[in-house]
Amino acid sequence: MPEHRRICVFTGSRSEYGHLFWLMKEVQSDPKLKLQILVSGSHLARDHGETWRRIAADGFLIDAKVDMKLESDEPVAVAKSMSLALSGCAEALDRLKPDIFVVLGDRYEALAAAEAALLLRIPTAHIHGGEASEGSFDDAIRHAITKLSHLHFTAAEPYRQRVIQMGEAPDRVFNVGAPGLDHLAHLKPASRAEFEAETGFKLGSQNLLVSYHPATLDDCSREQGVKSVLAALDRFPDAHVIFTKANADPGGRLINDQIEAWVTSNSKRAFCAPSLGQRLYLSAIELSHAIVGNSSSGLIEAPALGRPTVDIGTRQNGRLRAPSVIDCVDRTDAIAAAIRRALSGEMKEIADRRDSPYGSGGASAQIKKILASRSFGQLLEKRFAGTFQ
Secondary structure: OOEEEEEEEEEOOHHHHHHHHOOOHHHOOOOOOEEEEEOOHHHHHHHHHHOHHHHHHHHOOOOOOOOOOOOOHHHHHHHHHHHHHHHHHHHHHHHHHEEEEEEEEHHHHHHHHHHHHHHHHOOOOEEOOOOOOOOOOOOHHHHHHHOOOOOOEEOOOHHHHHHOOOOOHHHEEEEEEOOHHHHHHHOOOOOHHHHHHOOOOOOOOOOOEOOOOOOOHHHHHHHHHHHHHHHHHHHOOOOOOEEOOOOOOOOOOHHHHHHHHHHHEEEEOOOEEEHHHHHHHHHHHHHHEEEOOOHHHOOOOHHHHOOOOEEEOOOOOOOOOOOOOEOOOHHHHHHHHHHHOOOOOHHHHHOOOOOOOOOOOOOOHHHHHHHHHOOOOOOOOOOOOOOOO
């Protein structure tokens, strides 16, 4: 084994990077470990903010970039982009030769990266496996990555049990909580004045943060869903609205176009950013009175920060929910009613309890400790653990 254990972390999107940030810092600061970073996906896309620059600005050396040519979000174009990710990640990993490869979540670019690692006989550690998001194809991708991986770090005990149910050996599956919550202990949120100065957007007496993405298994939601969200926001004319753009899934560009048009028509009270970065995004949650949309951050970060969430449609169906999360269908009346409830004194009291099924932080340090101490010698050899072997 080389003097420094090489741990290569893959990141393909702004949200995923946010969850990986403190693990990357933990590895970077350990003198016995060598951090390698492989960047791909929307990080390299201009219309998604070229967020690879944020990674570099955060003090990380990017060892490899794999451009997937995300020029369209149509299904065939996405499939072609995945092929570029597979070949590009294979070449990068062959050059970097890590001792273990780390991927997080359920993105299609992460699936391509995990496939490349498997073919190169590099063991993979998967974070946030065992979850369910039944309204999107991310659900199938997440489970596929689980079967391609050799170590597993889940965000809750029911998710650990699901990974074991899928035939993974229990001694390779660790419930560590959600690493994205580590920001709460490390980051000082921006004050209202700092947020306004850094974004150029003036907050109001009532603020909503909206993060809405395609529910990729529901064709009608791609267009009608965002229209319903925007129509519901029209019923709250005094609220100031902060949008983050949709991700690079099929239908994302359509959603972004409609959001940008609405922001243009409501420029005095609305603002849209391709990416706020973790500090400003978490600050936006704290400065908002409710989170609206279908992002996993509404289920993980928002409850831990004491803010109610309106979770719209099917995209996050199957995930564990805090008491401060309100579910509604993607129809204007239902969304508006859910927002009114989220803004009520009753929901504020519930959210103030900060109940979360995803732990209370410290996941990154636990993951790093296991990656630093675990023997990788036999990881590639897997048996189906369970009744049928």
